[in-house]
Amino acid sequence: MADTIFMALGTIAVLSAVFCVFQRNALAAAIWLVLTMLALAGMYLILGAPFIAAIQVLVYTGAIMVLFIFVIMLLHLGEGASDIRGPGAKAVGLVLSVGMGAFLLRLAGYDPALLAFELTGTTDLSPAAVFETAEVARQAAEGQGVIGAIAAPLFSTYLVPFEVTSLLLLTAIVGAVVLAKRRI
C-alpha cells in the first residue's frame, strides 16, 4: 500500500517536473513546479517524516513558489520564444542531455541488494543494517516526537553550524536589500 502510494507520488513528481520544463507559459510552468513540490512533500510523509513534509509545503509551495508566481503576475510574462537558438546552442543542449540521460540510465541498473552491498559491504537488506543513522533517527523520533528529534540535535550538537548558517542568510538578505534599494 505505502509502496504503491510512494510510486504514484514519484510518478506525479517526475511527470510534473517534465511538464514544468516543457511549458512555454511561465505561470503554467510555475504551477507544475508547485505540483512537484507537493508530491515531494507527500513522499516525505510516506517516509515517516511529517515535519519535513510540513516544512516543504510551508516553505517551498507556501513562500518561495508564491513569490515566483507573484513576480510572474507582476511582470505579466506570457508565452515566450525558446531561449535555445542557433545550431551551436542546440548541439550543446543535445550533448548535455544525452550525457545526463546515459548517467541516469546507469542508475536504472540498481536494485536494493546492490545498493546495500555498496553501502555496507554485505547483502543484509534490513533497513536498520543498511542505514544506521536512519535507525538512530527513528528511535529518536519515538522518544522525543517528530519535532524534538530534529530540534534537539539542531540546537545542541549542531548549534554553531546552525547559527553560522542563519547569520549567512541574514547577511544575504541585508545584501539583497542594499543592492535592490538605492536609498535606504
Added chain:
Amino acid sequence: MTPELKGFVLVAVVKTAAVFTFLMLLVAYSTLLERWIASWMQDRIGPNRAGPKGLFQPIADGLKNLLKEEVIPDGANKVFFVIAPAISLMAALIIPLTIPWAAPIPLEFDMTLPVLGRFVHHGATPATVTVLPIGFLWVLAISSVGVYGIALGGWASNNKYSLLGGLRATAQMVSYEVAMGLSVIPVLLLVGNVSFVEIVSVQQQGPFSWLALPLALSAFIFLVSGFAETNRVPFDMPEAESELVAGYHTEYSAMKFSAFMIGEFTGMVTISMMFVTLFLGGWDIPFTHWDEAGGMLQVVATAGVFFVKMLFFLFLFMWIRWTLPRFRYDQLMALGWKIFIPMGLAYILYIAVALWLVDGPLGAASTALRFGLLFLFNIPVLVLVFRVLDRGRLIRGVSVHLPASASRPARAV
C-alpha cells in the same frame, strides 16, 4: 483487510463525512447569519421571504448558484480560471479535519455486515478526523496552498481589477502567515508540542489554564492575523468594492463564485476553531473535570461547548465586519511587517525568559501557579502594547474623537 483495519476505515469515513456535512451546513447558515446580523446592526429587516424567518434562504441561494449560467470571459486562461476556485475550496475544506471538536468518542463495536464482512473497533477514537503529530503546522501549510486559488483566479480572469485583487490577497496572506506563525510559537514553548490534542489536554489541567490569559498577546496577534488571512473586514482590500469592483472574483459567476465564498466562510470557521483550540481550551468545559471522564454524554456536551465557543468567534467576525471601516492597503502591510512581526518575535523572547524564570528561580510547582505567574508577566506587556506603544492610534483609532466643545450634552431644539 483485517476486521480491525476495516473498522478503522469505517470510523474514518464516517468522521470525514460528518465533519464535511457539518462544515457545509454551518457555512451555508453562516451566510444567513451574516445577513441577519447585518440587518440587525443596520436596523432593517433582512432576509425574511424564503421559509419561516428566511430560514430557507441558504437553500435558495445554493440552488440559484447551481442553476445559474457559468460565464467564462473570452480573454481568460480557461484552465486556471476553472481550477482556481477548486484549489481555494479544497484547501479550505481540508484544514478543519485536524482540529479536535469534542472529547474522545468511546467506540466499541464488533459487527458483521452483509457483503462487506466483519468490522471491529476497540477503545476511544479522537473526535477529529485525523490526529497529526505536526498539528498546527498542517494548518499553516495547507492555508498557504489556498493562496494559489486566489492568486490564480485573479490572474486567469484577464481583468486588471481581478489581477490587483489577486496580488493584494497574495501579499496579504503571505505576510500575515508569518505573523500568525510567530504568534503560535509561544504556545509551542508553553505546551512543548504542536499537536492539537496535546494543546487541549494542557489547557484542561486547571481552572485558569486556558492559554488566552498566560499568552494574551499571542492570542491578540493570532486573532488579528486570522482576520487578515481570511480577507475579512477590516482587511478586505482584495475585494474592496469601491476600488476593485469585487477584486479577484470579479469575473466569477454561479458555482465558481460560490466556491470562493464557501472557501472564505470555511476560512472563518477554521480560524474560529483554531483560536478556540489554541487559546480557549478547545472542547474543555471550565471548572470541572467531569468532561474528561469519557462517555457518550461527555462527547455531546463537549461538542456543544466547542460549538458555542466557535460560534462566538464567527459572530465576532460578522460583528467587526459591520462595525469597522476598511484599512488602507499600506496601513495593512505596515501593521503586518512593522508591528506584528517584530512584536511577535519580541514576545517569543519575553515568554521564553518568563517561562525560564517561572520554572527555574521562582519554582512554580502547580500548573495553576505557573500559568498565573505567566499572566502576571503579561500585564506589563499588555499595558505597554495597548497604552504606551499604541498611543490611541490603532486600538482606539476607529473611535470618534470629538472636539471638546462637541462633547457637551446636546440641547433639545
